[in-house]
Amino acid sequence: MPRLITLSRAARLVGVKRGALQKRIRQGELRTFEGELLLADLLQAYPQTEVEDTTMLERVEHIMENAVNKIVRPASDDQPDTDTLAARILALGQELARARQEGRRHADMVADIQQKLDELAPEAEQTQDRTFSKLKDWFTLALASTDTPADDSNILAREAFLRVMAAQVRILPSGHEFFIEGSDSILEAGLRGGLALGYGCSNGNCGKCKAKVVSGQVKKICPHDYVLSETEKGLGYILTCSNTAVTDVVLEAEEALGSRDIPQQEIDVRVRKIEQPDDRVIILHAKTPRTKRLRFLAGQYLSLKLEGLPAQDCSIASCPCDDMNLQFHIPVIPGNPFSEQLADVTRSNTVIRITGPGGDFTLNEDSPRSIVFIAVNAGFGPVKSLIEHAMALDIAENLYLYWITTPENNHYQGNLCRSWDDALDNFHYRPLEATDAHSVADLLAEIIAALDAVQELDFYVCAPAPLPGDIEALLAEGGVNAGHLRLEPVRENQAG
Numbered sequence: 001m002p003r004l005i006t007l008s009r010a011a012r013l014v015g016v017k018r019g020a021l022q023k024r025i026r027q028g029e030l031r032t033f034e035g036e037l038l039l040a041d042l043l044q045a046y047p048q049t050e051v052e053d054t055t056m057l058e059r060v061e062h063i064m065e066n067a068v069n070k071i072v073r074p075a076s077d078d079q080p081d082t083d084t085l086a087a088r089i090l091a092l093g094q095e096l097a098r099a100r101q102e103g104r105r106h107a108d109m110v111a112d113i114q115q116k117l118d119e120l121a122p123e124a125e126q127t128q129d130r131t132f133s134k135l136k137d138w139f140t141l142a143l144a145s146t147d148t149p150a151d152d153s154n155i156l157a158r159e160a161f162l163r164v165m166a167a168q169v170r171i172l173p174s175g176h177e178f179f180i181e182g183s184d185s186i187l188e189a190g191l192r193g194g195l196a197l198g199y200g201c202s203n204g205n206c207g208k209c210k211a212k213v214v215s216g217q218v219k220k221i222c223p224h225d226y227v228l229s230e231t232e233k234g235l236g237y238i239l240t241c242s243n244t245a246v247t248d249v250v251l252e253a254e255e256a257l258g259s260r261d262i263p264q265q266e267i268d269v270r271v272r273k274i275e276q277p278d279d280r281v282i283i284l285h286a287k288t289p290r291t292k293r294l295r296f297l298a299g300q301y302l303s304l305k306l307e308g309l310p311a312q313d314c315s316i317a318s319c320p321c322d323d324m325n326l327q328f329h330i331p332v333i334p335g336n337p338f339s340e341q342l343a344d345v346t347r348s349n350t351v352i353r354i355t356g357p358g359g360d361f362t363l364n365e366d367s368p369r370s371i372v373f374i375a376v377n378a379g380f381g382p383v384k385s386l387i388e389h390a391m392a393l394d395i396a397e398n399l400y401l402y403w404i405t406t407p408e409n410n411h412y413q414g415n416l417c418r419s420w421d422d423a424l425d426n427f428h429y430r431p432l433e434a435t436d437a438h439s440v441a442d443l444l445a446e447i448i449a450a451l452d453a454v455q456e457l458d459f460y461v462c463a464p465a466p467l468p469g470d471i472e473a474l475l476a477e478g479g480v481n482a483g484h485l486r487l488e489p490v491r492e493n494q495a496g
């Protein structure tokens with residue numbers, strides 16, 4: 001039987017991005033069967049030399065860990081615990097035993113056919129049955145060719161090793177996949193993998209992360225107060241925040257398909273740190289309580305309320321894969337009491353009430369197109385959130401970031417952008433400086449001219465008002481498909 005492998009596992013195995021495999025599928029170089037790849041095709045597309053490069057996998061993982069450096073792992077170990085390891089090795093052992101049994105059955109069948117052909121050969125010679133001789137010759141040749149099978153033992157061994165170290169979770173009905181390293185919960189690993197899984201408290205109280213196990217084995221990693229009914233247990237329901245995957249698992253689970261699926265929340269967060277890289281922007285780091293984290297989509301904004309001041313809308317600059325540690329890039333506007341007071345908040349632990357999230361400046365996760373991000377000044381905040389999410393999802397073939405600054409503004413996180421560019425082959429960063437609003441338009445025209453097939457790219461642009469209107473017209477003139485463009489103004493006004 002031909003051996004099939006999921007796209008995510010294939011990408012890990014040969015050390016490339018899923019986007020690169022999807023491109024080869026679209027080009028007809030790799031065939032898929034119900035969403036899975038033929039291992040033989042994979043071997044052909046990625047010659048043994050690449051597969052044998054054992055540093056590749058580690059390199060890709062290292063890059064992802066460092067590049068998306070906001071992902072905060074809990075203090076848990078990266079390695080699965082001994083029970084989980086034992087269960088995975090047992091599952092692999094059972095699979096090996098089944099494969100051996102099947103192999104023996106096939107070998108017996110081949111020997112029987114050989115014997116039958118030998119028995120019938122004299123009779124066929126007498127009757128000069130040419131079809132029989134052709135069949136016998138073909139069978140002898142086919143047997144001889146299987147004496148020197150392609151050496152795929154290396155890739156098979158690596159695949160088995162990966163299965164011991166990380167379990168794969170597949171979510172239905174979306175078909176989204178992610179891996180669980182160590183003994184992380186299914187929910188944590190799903191969020192880190194860029195999925196918008198349904199959840200509430202993250203700690204076993206609300207039951208909103210309930211999901212049904214369709215196949216595979218899970219294990220409870222922490223007790224939970226929420227009580228599943230006997231019927232639910234019988235049907236295979238579990239809480240994803242309190243369970244990990246022991247073997248590869250298929251789950252029926254809820255996922256947010258857009259901003260309308262994200263509930264409105266009100267949370268008191270605490271200021272962890274305030275940075276002011278220059279006079280024009282404040283970077284606010286805030287932390288939610290462990291038991292009340294923020295569920296949001298990358299690129300959305302919140303209303304922030306400091307005591308004694310009107311609320312202010314601010315885009316979230318961090319990734320939903322870390323729902324406790326939030327980051328905001330807040331433009332400093334002279335005369336705006338919010339940014340002025342924030343600049344004076346040097347004490348950590350100041351409480352800010354957040355309400356939201358809102359906005360549709362979110363990633364089109366169904367798009368296979370490469371993505372162009374254009375940020376002007378503090379428009380980098382929500383763009384950063386989208387980039388980190390796109391990296392976690394690992395779908396787009398190429399990510400381009402153009403960060404334009406106007407006079408007196410700086411590329412205040414230019415080092416981070418350069419580190420992404422250095423670490424990821426498919427990430428391309430270009431900082432640009434405009435001398436005034438007109439030169440922003442000139443730079444946009446330059447960007448469009450430098451890109452190939454703009455109509456086949458997705459664009460995400462965030463700029464201070466009133467630029468977005470002009471930018472939309474300019475991009476349309478340059479051939480950008482209106483349906484592939486999402487625009488967002490820098491949130492700098494008081495919440496309405």
Ligand code: FES
Binds near residue numbers: 202205208226239241
């Ligand atoms: S998220 Fe509340 S119980 Fe899992």
